[in-house]
Amino acid sequence: MKKILSVLMIIATAFIVASCDTKPAPSETVDAAYKALLQKDYEAYASHISFAYAGDEKAQESARSMTVTMVKKVMEGGMGEEADPIANYEIGKETINGDSATVEVTTTTKKGKKETQTLNLIWEKDKWMIDGNKNKSKSSNNDAAETLEALNKLGDALGDSTKNKVEEGAEKAKDAVEDAGKKIEEAGKEAGKAIEEAGKGIEKALKD
Numbered sequence: 001m002k003k004i005l006s007v008l009m010i011i012a013t014a015f016i017v018a019s020c021d022t023k024p025a026p027s028e029t030v031d032a033a034y035k036a037l038l039q040k041d042y043e044a045y046a047s048h049i050s051f052a053y054a055g056d057e058k059a060q061e062s063a064r065s066m067t068v069t070m071v072k073k074v075m076e077g078g079m080g081e082e083a084d085p086i087a088n089y090e091i092g093k094e095t096i097n098g099d100s101a102t103v104e105v106t107t108t109t110k111k112g113k114k115e116t117q118t119l120n121l122i123w124e125k126d127k128w129m130i131d132g133n134k135n136k137s138k139s140s141n142n143d144a145a146e147t148l149e150a151l152n153k154l155g156d157a158l159g160d161s162t163k164n165k166v167e168e169g170a171e172k173a174k175d176a177v178e179d180a181g182k183k184i185e186e187a188g189k190e191a192g193k194a195i196e197e198a199g200k201g202i203e204k205a206l207k208d
Contacts, residue, residue, distance in 0.1 A: 026101035026121045027094045029128040034089045034105065040075060042068045050124050053133035063132065084109040092116065099123035 029048050036044035046064050054063040077083040092104030099122060106116040120134040 023096075023123065024128065025094065026096060026128040027091050027103050029121060029130065030103045030105055030119055031091055033130060034086075034107075037071070037075065037086065038088070040072075042072050042075075045071060048130055049132045050122055050129035051132050052124065053131075067132070084111045084113060086110075101128065 033045050033048035036042070036048070046068050049064070049067065051060040051063040051067075054060045072078065074083065075085045077085070086107045087110045088108050090106045092106060094103045095101060101121045101123075103119050103121060104116060105119060106114060108114050120131040121128045122131045123129075
């Protein structure tokens with residue numbers, strides 16, 4: 001009897017330890033993210049994404065805020081006539097490898113376009129998070145969002161470039177004016193000398 005109780009205790013202890021070490025399924029995170037997306041709760045959607053790749057807390061918050069803005073534009077028709085937001089989704093195969101995992105998800109847009117993609121997840125702060133650094137969707141929706149982001153960055157770059165060119169032009173104009181002023185000043189001195197010489201010549205001629 002004692003042996004049976006000992007065996008049962010060992011089995012129970014092993015079960016408890018195994019239960020404590022069990023992680024939730026990564027597909028649960030993906031499911032929660034897409035549910036939030038369809039409910040237009042973009043803040044909740046972004047809460048399931050890891051922005052650790054961005055750097056410090058301020059940079060991560062900036063990346064999160066940009067994601068919320070972009071996703072909202074896509075889901076609410078902010079991309080114009082080309083907008084085709086996700087209407088529903090289906091979770092597929094999941095694969096876990098230590099602190100990383102992949103989950104397949106098939107989305108269907110309002111226009112009926114289907115696409116299956118594999119999302120990368122990482123174990124971060126005791127929960128699965130969609131890896132914001134690795135996941136690059138091929139869908140038209142996310143392409144549009146990425147394009148808008150790229151255009152925004154390009155606009156900023158062009159703004160800086162234009163500003164620099166204006167400043168460079170102003171410097172060149174300033175230099176040109178200064179050079180012209182110097183040349184005018186030199187010409188004035190030369191003219192003054194010529195007039196002075198001419199005056200002396202006239203004065204001498206009158207005396208003679």
